Amino acid sequence: MKSLDRCILHACRLHTLSVQSRSFASTSELRKNIKCDLLVVGGGAGGCAMAAKFASKLGKNKVVIVEPKDVHYYQPMFTLIGGGMKTLADSARSMASVLPSKAQWVKDEVAQFSPKLNSVTTKNGDTIEYNFMLVAVGLQLNYDKVKGLEDALAKDPRVCSNFSPQYVDKTFKALQNFQGGPAIFTFPNTPVKCAGAPQKVMYITEEFLRKVGKRDVSDIKYCTSLGVIFGVKKYAAALLELCKKRGIEVNLRQNLIKVKHETSEAVFEYLDKPGETITLKYSLLHATPPMSAPDVLSKCSDLTDKAGYLDVNKTNLQHVKFPNVFGIGDCTNVPTSKTAAAVAGQCGVIKKHLAAVMAGKPLPSAEYDGYTSCPLVTGYSSCILAEFDYDGQPLETFPFNQGKERWSTFFMKKAIMPDLYWHGMLNGYWEGPKIFRKILHFGMGK
Ligand SMILES: Cc1cc2nc3c(=O)[nH]c(=O)nc-3n(C[C@H](O)[C@H](O)[C@H](O)COP(=O)(O)OP(=O)(O)OC[C@H]3O[C@@H](n4cnc5c(N)ncnc54)[C@H](O)[C@@H]3O)c2cc1C
Known part of the structure; x- marks a missing residue:
């Protein structure tokens, strides 16, 4: 376990003490073959919410959740942590305290999906057979896809990223230590969780620098691989106006490909001019990493689309090939912005459709509108x-x-x-x- 997780677990302990004893299958108790009505893969926002709904409906231990982590983070709070308004401990609860007590938690990770056999295999080698499965594995952060970024995050206090609990604490320190110069904020060339988060940190930084009297010596740039500042016209117009008013430079179709922390340089490719790059000096760099569906899901072509996301019907989140499989949240290919709010909007529709499929009844009319x-x-x-x-x-x-x-x-x-x-x-x-x-x-x- 990472030392950061250990600290957070310590902070969670008081909270956990109040949590009733619950069903937890340690790996030593488990052996080879588990069977369940509903398997939920992933105990994040979507997995936890749906497991709670179905555990109370189906009864004790009819739902199995596979989730490897000890700590559950409320990720939307990471933006406020980066601005010094909350702490990492505020955003954390022990996983044991948030997973539903009527479900069986398998503290392991799925290493292989076998949807034709209605089973998964875990990293520890156990097999779990299901009647129905909900896939809720979220997104994978691919910091390694930007050359030099992991090294810079490890060694350079001026390079930060709100997207991971491993790095989010660096952001406010970088703001406090900033002495002026270029402050660069990036958006990668992939879908991301919370498409607004890469710029929220920038507006907070801009106000922070005004408050501490360093705005005049700073040069704030938003470098995004997208062709617009935000995907919805109404809000894009408001945000562009805001950038103009606050003196923020917006560079469209620029994608971060390399960080050279020894020389304080960030290299961007021009997405509309293949082969051409621009190198910018930085005094502060907030990087949003490229993201993808987790490899374990992407490599199961029976379940995924060409881009590696779980291939579901966008109106009811049922898998397009396997009617006993549903998906929720960031790992699915529904064409909406990936947020916890979207997950909440999907919960009610999935609940109705999955319950109907389980009962062998016709599908209800409720549809997810992409909220x-x-x-x-x-x-x-x-x-x-x-x-x-x-x-x-x-x-x-x-x-x-x-x-x-x-x-x-x-x-x-x-x-x-x-x-x-x-x-x-x-x-x-x-x-x-x-x-x-x-x-x-x-x-x-x-
Ligand atoms: C900086 C930041 C700001 C954000 N701001 C907002 C906001 O303001 N509003 C908003 O609504 N949303 C926001 N979000 C997005 C929101 O947090 C996510 O969209 C939401 O958590 C997605 O839920 P999920 O269940 O799909 O994935 P997650 O909550 O990420 O959960 C996925 C779970 O799957 C588990 N898992 C992964 N692989 C496996 C495996 N092989 N086997 C078993 N388990 C596995 C993981 O351990 C994890 O617990 C923000 C996110 C970030 C990072």
Whole structure:
């Protein structure tokens, strides 16, 4: 176990003491063949929420969850940790305390999927056979795909990344130690979790530098591989305006390919001019790593599309080839922005469809519309709350313009959403704000 995880576990101990004793199959107790009604692979946001729903429905130990980690992080808080507004311990709970007590936790990782045999094999060599499976393995962070980045993250205090619990603590230290010069923020050439996060850290940094009187000597640049600052027109316009107002340079279609920390240089390829690169000096570099579905999933071509993501029907999250397999969250190929909010929106639809498939009943009419949300934190007390669907159309919960920076939505992000996650979503109760949207819009709209 990494020393960081040990520290976090220590911080979680008090919390864990209050957790009732629960079913946990250690690897020494387990031998070779486990059978279950529902196998949930991954105990992150989606896996935990869905396991909670079905464990209470199906009864004790009918649901098996395979999850290797000891600590569950509320990742949306990483943005606030990077800005010094929360600590890593605030974002962590022991895995034992968040997984549903009625499910059996296999603390191991799936090493091979065999969907034709309705089974998986774990790293420890055990086989788990299932009647139904939910795949919820999230995304893999590929820091190694940018030459020199892992080395720079290990050795250079000016290089940071909010995306991993391993590095998120570096960000605020880098901000505090910044003495001026170029501060560069990147977005890679792959889908990422929370597409707004690579720029939220930049707005927080910009305000921080103003507060400490270093803004005049700093030069902030956003280098993104995308052709737009954000995928939804309404919010993209607001963000471009914000960058203009706050003197932030936006460079589109530039992809970070190399970091040379000895010379403080970041090398970008021009995506529209193959073979051409530009080298920028940095005094601070926040890198968002390339991401992909985890290798174990990508290598199972029966389950995945060409890009390696779980191939599901976008309206009900059922696998396109195996009707007893569903997917949720970041590892799926549903064409929406990958967020915990999207996971919440998917939960209710999957619950209905999976329950119908289990009972041999016709599929219900409930459809996932691609709902996702990105609280675009723009500083220490402001946020643009983006909410939208598959078509990039805003699906705003509140009856005011969420495209404006507001304190109220920042307060929600910082003070309300964490509790909603820990107590509502992970326990299987929170399925997104659709019902509130209907009420607040007097039943009008979607
Ligand atoms: C910096 C940052 C900011 C973010 N901000 C927001 C935000 O403001 N709002 C928002 O809604 N979302 C935000 N997100 C995104 C959100 O955290 C993710 O979209 C969400 O956690 C996805 O849930 P998931 O269940 O698909 O994956 P995860 O929660 O990542 O869980 C995947 C789980 O699968 C496990 N796993 C992986 N491989 C295996 C295997 N082989 N066998 C068994 N288990 C395995 C992992 O250990 C992990 O526990 C942010 C994320 C980051 C990093």
